[in-house]
Amino acid sequence: MSKAQATRSDILTRAMELIYKQGFQSTSIDDILATTQVTKGAFYYHFKNKEEMGIALIEEAMHTEIWPGIQSSLSSSSNFRDNIYKMMDKLLFKHPFMTVEHGCPAVNLIQEMAPLNEAFRLALKKSLNKWERAIEAEIIRGQETGQLARSHDAKQIALHIITLYHGVRNMGKLLGKPYYVSFLSEFRQYLDSLN
Amino acid sequence: MSKAQATRSDILTRAMELIYKQGFQSTSIDDILATTQVTKGAFYYHFKNKEEMGIALIEEAMHTEIWPGIQSSLSSSSNFRDNIYKMMDKLLFKHPFMTVEHGCPAVNLIQEMAPLNEAFRLALKKSLNKWERAIEAEIIRGQETGQLARSHDAKQIALHIITLYHGVRNMGKLLGKPYYVSFLSEFRQYLDSLN
């Protein structure tokens, strides 16, 4: 990685941390610069403006931070229920920087920015779509291997699972980690109820 | 209502509209004043600072805006499933100022402010708790009238329903109104699956 690429990466990494905790609008560029070796000149060399940096954050940081954990869970065993459960468990409990109090950066950004900025909305939707199709594929795999009746709508279930994830990430901010635990057991029941 | 009370109410009403659409942190006091007849002196006469106004917003506006619709749905018929379904339908489709793109003000505030401000978190938790107990009571009513097995944990179901609401409000920002429709039909299925 060249020095310039490292600088760009530093900006995105630090921006991710701050935006995750404070939100996009409330994270100032000076905030990001203050805790990096990066100067304002460097920032505006790499990004046209704050918005473009936010889009880059979604497209790059999001895909490299969150996506790998999802992919490593899905298709890891032959039992599709176990895989989806493991994906949820990993997302909620095993992720290196996500905490219960601050939730999930993607969920937070959707909440904050989707109504305000169409470019954000589209980038976030694209990201969500990728996840949705991965879950959908896992469900279809379950149907093809006889674990789940073909009468189920795979896409609808996938969206339902993502909806649950969004919900629990938000509720966790009020109820704390214990709610994650009881949610997970209910989630297991939900998966088993699909027959 | 006295003139002073009307002024205070004007502030909270306009603040609610703006915070709902832009978030708490990104709504400035000048924003609120600009579209009201209220001046800065009046604002700071009624509220110590911006934070205290936010807390008042949660405790008052929230309870008077959202709560009535919930209460009128619950206990309206003898079928607890119909009542809970109606509550969800009313919240998603019938509310005077909530839109799909901006979601629900309570959900938004939890997302944004719960991790940043303990006073907000507690006020929001209290508000959520009220809702949770109302749903729980409806479920218990269902159990006592033989519509639902007593083996179910009413509180867990109530929290699950609220989690779903949070999730769908967030997902709606990406997927639009059609998702509300398909969610509602899935929600009906969920309620019927409780036996």
Add this chain to the structure above:
DNA sequence: ACATAAACATACCAATTAGTATGTCGCAAA
């Protein structure tokens, strides 16, 4: 070694922010 552009660094700016200081005006009680 040298030209040239990429990759920064510094200083600045106008607008916006939450909050304050200090005044004014009307009305109720004495």
Add this chain to the structure above:
DNA sequence: TTTGCGACATACTAATTGGTATGTTTATGT
């Protein structure tokens, strides 16, 4: 009628904001 306070109104400030203008350094191909 006067006094006093509730309910504002106006003008201001220091800090912060996103963004720009204009430099300087550093790498890189020739």
